Amino acid sequence: MNVTTLLDQYDVDRAHARHVADLALKLFDESRPLHAMSKRARRLLEVGALLHNVGMHVDEEQHHIAGRDIVLDEPLADLDEDERAVVACLVMFHRKKVRAHLEPAFLRLGRKDRQMVLRLAAILRIADGLDYSETQTSRINALRITDEQTILHLDVPHMADDLKRANRKADLWRKVLNPSLELIADTPTPDAVAAMAFENGTVAFIAPHTIRLDDVEASTDRATLEEVDTPAAPDLAPVEPAGKPAIRPTFTAQDRLADLGRRLLRTYFQQLLIEEKGVQAGDTPEPVHKMRVATRRLRAIMQIIRPVAPERAVRYFRKELRLLAQALAPMRDTDVLLGRVLRYQEGQPEDAPIDLSSLIDTLRSDREAAYRDAMTYFDSTRYTDFKRDFAAFMTAPPNDWAMHVRVRDIAGSLIWQNYEALRAYEAHIDTSAEMEPQSVTLHEARIEGKRLRYVLEMFAPLFGDQADRTLKPLVALQEHLGALQDIAVAHGYIERLQERTGELEPDVVAYAATRTAESATLFTEVPQRWERICGETYRRDLARLLVRM
Numbered sequence: 001m002n003v004t005t006l007l008d009q010y011d012v013d014r015a016h017a018r019h020v021a022d023l024a025l026k027l028f029d030e031s032r033p034l035h036a037m038s039k040r041a042r043r044l045l046e047v048g049a050l051l052h053n054v055g056m057h058v059d060e061e062q063h064h065i066a067g068r069d070i071v072l073d074e075p076l077a078d079l080d081e082d083e084r085a086v087v088a089c090l091v092m093f094h095r096k097k098v099r100a101h102l103e104p105a106f107l108r109l110g111r112k113d114r115q116m117v118l119r120l121a122a123i124l125r126i127a128d129g130l131d132y133s134e135t136q137t138s139r140i141n142a143l144r145i146t147d148e149q150t151i152l153h154l155d156v157p158h159m160a161d162d163l164k165r166a167n168r169k170a171d172l173w174r175k176v177l178n179p180s181l182e183l184i185a186d187t188p189t190p191d192a193v194a195a196m197a198f199e200n201g202t203v204a205f206i207a208p209h210t211i212r213l214d215d216v217e218a219s220t221d222r223a224t225l226e227e228v229d230t231p232a233a234p235d236l237a238p239v240e241p242a243g244k245p246a247i248r249p250t251f252t253a254q255d256r257l258a259d260l261g262r263r264l265l266r267t268y269f270q271q272l273l274i275e276e277k278g279v280q281a282g283d284t285p286e287p288v289h290k291m292r293v294a295t296r297r298l299r300a301i302m303q304i305i306r307p308v309a310p311e312r313a314v315r316y317f318r319k320e321l322r323l324l325a326q327a328l329a330p331m332r333d334t335d336v337l338l339g340r341v342l343r344y345q346e347g348q349p350e351d352a353p354i355d356l357s358s359l360i361d362t363l364r365s366d367r368e369a370a371y372r373d374a375m376t377y378f379d380s381t382r383y384t385d386f387k388r389d390f391a392a393f394m395t396a397p398p399n400d401w402a403m404h405v406r407v408r409d410i411a412g413s414l415i416w417q418n419y420e421a422l423r424a425y426e427a428h429i430d431t432s433a434e435m436e437p438q439s440v441t442l443h444e445a446r447i448e449g450k451r452l453r454y455v456l457e458m459f460a461p462l463f464g465d466q467a468d469r470t471l472k473p474l475v476a477l478q479e480h481l482g483a484l485q486d487i488a489v490a491h492g493y494i495e496r497l498q499e500r501t502g503e504l505e506p507d508v509v510a511y512a513a514t515r516t517a518e519s520a521t522l523f524t525e526v527p528q529r530w531e532r533i534c535g536e537t538y539r540r541d542l543a544r545l546l547v548r549m
Helices: 003-009 014-030 039-050 063-073 081-093 111-129 159-168 171-176 190-200 218-224 257-281 286-304 311-346 357-378 381-395 407-427 436-462 464-501 506-534 536-547
Strands: 139-145 150-155 181-186 204-207 210-213
Touching: 003 039, 014 039, 014 111, 014 139, 039 081, 039 111, 063 081, 063 257, 081 111, 111 159, 111 171, 159 181, 257 286, 257 357, 257 381, 257 407, 286 311, 286 436, 311 357, 311 381, 311 464, 311 506, 357 381, 357 464, 357 506, 407 436, 407 506, 407 536, 436 464, 436 506, 464 506, 464 536, 506 536
Parallel strands: 150 181
Antiparallel strands: 139 150, 181 210, 204 210
């Protein structure tokens, strides 16, 4: 498929795309003394500029993400794997904040291509901003480069829209090419002058009929720009991200399972990379929890796409994701127990204080040791190789994938198979007997229920609000059994502490007894929650979902 076909298939505004491409190429040529990039880079810039809005009619709000996925998932002629990744990055980075260190298509590239991507994206962002009005009226007159400053001279009839937007989107340019860039509008219309003065309150007259938009909102823009590579140091340093990755659930039962799976892998891999920063900081428990959740979801997705993905890759990445989860598990276990112990101690009446300091100190010491072990793994060549390989896997052309399989061809059977795997525990769980002796079996059932939950959540956009009828009782059971598992972990930890110290303090023994009583209450509620999942009503609700496909 060539670029023209892709533009037609996704109903791209050809006039805007062509004008942005022309502006980008003009700016590329004028700025050669700054970037010294090759003809290959120029060609990729043109392709990226033409396709920058290719996702607009798929998901307008997140069209940069939709467009990136289209570039990665559709066969594009005359581009090798890395070149397609470069174009995908340009589409992704043409708007919003640039978080290159979270983008799989960027992570798969070598150092030189990463540097090229950021420079090309800096050019594209300005070019796109110059046609924010989509009137195709802005023109680049000249780029003047001196030792002191770089000035971009423009004709911008729609200054209130285009010049202001281009200046804001010059943030990346100022990071990776030249910090002193100034945008100057030559021969503005009187209406444009008035609009700019009213809009910004910062317009300086340089000469008759010339406006300089020097650093309007520049300090704000720079403050919000995520750290990126610079020409002198093309390797990204991790930075503090803001918010969660955007999840784009726009798909139908007719879509290819491989496309959906690859897009979800990118989403949750991005989530994993976001939380990695917080885990490395080591000061709060939440990133550890969220990173473990991301690993579980990624493993679940790898299992779901197993019928269409290369089997060797599925085995390799599931194994590495399990290893990552295991590296984080000791931190998570101590975080959960320490949080419960602290809340319990703080909740005691002032006239009857308790002393759990020995338990708390031991937990904190063990948490520090678990953190050191996790950081050793994070710093390992194995983990670095995994991230690079995983990024390449989800961004490479799907040549070895079974692309003919649709979501509807397999989603129903996957959901029902996972439900039957959970329901099979009916033969091993006796709801009329004591629950505590069955705790190991209940924990295994919880894990199976979690797999069903992840499958349902992956396909939930197909079902609308009806998905909640099956998810809510499943989540309730999973969380209930999770609370029991947390108590079991606490008991195991306290038993090991007793083996290490020889004797427990009375308040620690009392705390353990409290958790035992709590578990007894939870066990009494298990039969009702379990039967709700295995009952006829739940099976009927689940079947109603499947017939919608």
